[in-house]
Amino acid sequence: MSLYSGLKNLLIGRSLPTSAHAEERLSRAAGLAVLSSDALSSVAYATEEILLVLVMAGSGALSLSQPIAIAIIALLAIVILSYRQTIKAYPQGGGSYIVARENLGLVPGLVAGASLMIDYILTVTVSISAGTAALTSAVPALQPYTVELCLLFIFLVMLANLRGLRESGNLFMLPTYTFVVSVFILIGLGFLKQATGYVAPDYPQAPVTESLGLFFVLKAFSAGCTALTGVEAISDGVMAFKPPEWKNARSTLLAMGAILGTMFLGITYLAHSYHIMPEEGQTVVSQLGRQILGDSNPAYYFIQIATLLILLLAANTSFADFPRLCYFIARDGFLPRQLSLLGDRLVYSNGIILLSLCAGFLIIVFQGQTNAVIPLYAVGVFTSFTLSQAGMVRHWLNERTAGWRSSAIINGLGAVVTTVVLITIVLTKFLLGAWMVVIAIPLVVYLFLSIRRHYRYVARRLSIEGLPPRSYIPRPKVEVVTHPAVVLVGQLHQGTIEALDYARLIADEIVAVHVDTGSTDHASLQQRWQQLESDIPLVILDSPYRSLAEPLLKFIQDYEAEHPGIFSTIIIPGFVTRNWWEGFLHNQTSIFLRLGLRSKRSRVVTTVRYYL
């Protein structure tokens, strides 16, 4: 244990007390940096994804990237207008999960939740892969280590988040604005170089494997829709802005849309006029940089590093959003409760680790290749767009506040357009990988529902509601205590009652202990206790660091020291689920407690089990 905690302190840092929880409010400029890195960074790969499809019809087809980019920017405008309505209606933050659950009902809400979870995992996978590609484009010698680099970056971002990296405006502004400014300069220099007579070398010969047609163009369009990923972040985080929150959020969203659209259009235009063809081992932006700036220009390397950094930042936003989403869903009983617990450093550590494992798994499966993951990416994003906009339409129809009509029309347009795009994406990308997401979303929803069913079953079985008044023989106060017992009490349920009954049977002095990790109402617990178990004193321990084991172990150690030379029985109540895998849905605290008691040299530890 000591090796483990030493390593943990080194990597993650010491535990923080619950009271250290605080939030920083962001200015518009800082909010843009913190909440838009995901959206803005997608210009690093979106153009390339379009070109990768088009090149299959030969280099002549590459000019189609222009109209496609314009269509995507029109789509972006619609989505942003749509989300401006959401911000107004949900100033406390309206993620798709909440908007869809509130307005469309349980299952659509869960579908939105599942899509978002998948979306966040894929954001990490895509951003890390694309960031690594920016790096290996600049330093081709690193190419063989793509997967290792990706995993290293995930690990570092995970560590930073487990330590409790705050979404600090000042820290995030530097890479975001560096990226934006350098892309703008690159685009400007690109136009200048062209205006001063530079003629790009001809396209290399490309083999033609597909013929031009509607389906083909839609496929390229679908690929480019990845430019839109992340635009919902600002509407989720309205409360992070300085007051007036919703107004600041709306204008930031607009600014972000303008910046994103300009960069995307600029890069797509220049990629065409500089005759850039996607190639293995070098990104389109990197090729553009090399042509405009020259191969060994330090500015080129600067842009690649800026791209890597903003993509790491984009991955980082998922590390803030995914655990928060898991917290909401777990709080509603659809995910294991462990995902709703604050870790040592006041972050949802379990969610952070889960996200890292999932993203790491995908990196390994797809070998860190951005364009292998892209077909999966947009499905989740557009599913949650669609459900969110549809939910908003319902919202306006129900609320009918001032101006509801125009808002409903805007959101309605958004819902229809994103639905059409979603169908397009699923159809054109189905065989390339979208099928995985189409299968995964209902599976995850089924898992959500099964988890809630299990929790409800356990709650029903353990419930002590309607328990007849407890009849026990009054316990005489003994002169000399010879075999005392400590009963650990989590919640008041059937299992606890059994453990207390057992303690009455074997011990001549009993004390019950409960640890408050932050959510216990002391007075009401003591009151219920007096109704049920008035013959046994209940001690409630405070745990400022949210650890269950530490205050308990300290209490037990003191208790045993007060009763030297005799056996003190430590009684741990527990319930046993019907199947072993259901155990994962419950905190396995007793394992850690038993290990802790062992290292504290407790002599007698008793488990009283209640079988469901």
Place this chain on the structure above:
Amino acid sequence: MSLYSGLKNLLIGRSLPTSAHAEERLSRAAGLAVLSSDALSSVAYATEEILLVLVMAGSGALSLSQPIAIAIIALLAIVILSYRQTIKAYPQGGGSYIVARENLGLVPGLVAGASLMIDYILTVTVSISAGTAALTSAVPALQPYTVELCLLFIFLVMLANLRGLRESGNLFMLPTYTFVVSVFILIGLGFLKQATGYVAPDYPQAPVTESLGLFFVLKAFSAGCTALTGVEAISDGVMAFKPPEWKNARSTLLAMGAILGTMFLGITYLAHSYHIMPEEGQTVVSQLGRQILGDSNPAYYFIQIATLLILLLAANTSFADFPRLCYFIARDGFLPRQLSLLGDRLVYSNGIILLSLCAGFLIIVFQGQTNAVIPLYAVGVFTSFTLSQAGMVRHWLNERTAGWRSSAIINGLGAVVTTVVLITIVLTKFLLGAWMVVIAIPLVVYLFLSIRRHYRYVARRLSIEGLPPRSYIPRPKVEVVTHPAVVLVGQLHQGTIEALDYARLIADEIVAVHVDTGSTDHASLQQRWQQLESDIPLVILDSPYRSLAEPLLKFIQDYEAEHPGIFSTIIIPGFVTRNWWEGFLHNQTSIFLRLGLRSKRSRVVTTVRYYL
């Protein structure tokens, strides 16, 4: 648990009762097959190892293989004469560990034990790699899967041994004699083909990277000494022969030496006269086969398969010898006790699994390349040869039975010669890998000694010798039992005493249970019990299948059924070692017991811990 036991039954088979233990006695022909596969199979790689060294001085140096082979055969003769003396002196089987411990003392014995353990692990690694090479030489398409094939073969041999593959004479004779006969036929045909005027193609050009010299020749000689690996097996297994055991063993050893020498010389001679040069991806024997028999002759494939089979058999002998050696060393307290327990199928399962893991690890590290492991191989073999022969010299000097002088001289010669060879091997192969074994042997010996120190410390701390007569308040017989307890008793030590005291404190009816897995003296245990704990009845359960948990769980289930509706406390005594890693030296039965009690729905399980 049920999935686990289902899978286990399928792969390993059902448990066997201890009474099913039996031994088959072998005829000389069968004994040769069972005990010599390791030695005989070494002709599959020994010649190649010599050539691999010589070729570095150019193809002209390859003719040196002749005198080197003759020197090795002289060495073989000395070693075999030497072991004939051992067989006479140790008719119950005289492995190096036993001979060295008895005659040279503790540390030399442990050095021999460590060398043998390493030797057995390397035998598996080398035999499996060489067998796989025989296969991939015939079917080059399998070459990329070398490591996977090696691991598969290890897994299969492990499974067969976990099932309790008996060293069945009939089963083993087929592959061994098939191999011997086919190698003899190959050699015969080789001479015939040459006699009828066949002229081998010239040697291909070989780059010269080393110059001829004494060190170089000794290096080639050391490489060829791998031909001697496994010759000690017959002297270890004397008792496996039909009576008169030692006479049969001696003549079998002689026969084996003659066969091995002839095959080795024949192959080395033909490899020279057929101008065979070692090459990547094809063994020397395979090249010889292709030249003599023709590329697509079924007889060629037949020889390769026979080679693979005898090499699997050679690996298999280590699977019988290694766990037996571990049993001896563990019984003496130098290895974890778990290695001395018979598994479900009456084999030392833990030793078998340990061997498989070690060999598998080496396969992965050395990528299944036979000649990468060879430099490590001979060090352990010759260390144990030397210690064994030296021990025999000491034996004769002590015993002075009839003819001791000549025996001592023969063993003395053997000891001197093997010492010289050992030094030669270490010097010439040091940088190629022998250093690993030179480091490993003392480390393993240190581990042996540390383990015994720990066991002695624990025994001293837990000892109840000199415990004053127990004074406890006589327990009144209660009318109605309300809180009974079952105390599980392994051995009678301080921890047990504590658990019983605790039970007296909390329960109104107590029963103690002990499981006899085959080694308990019922009467003497009951007698000691009566002296110590006469107020508590002790039940001794028989366990014909050597399982601790099963009879206990059944007893507890019956006990709880006899006391319906009340809490029965199951008390498990345990002691806690000072460091967590010391826990591996003790059976972690309590973990399995707790899991079992959980699946049997026991309600109250108490651990009473004694801290060392």
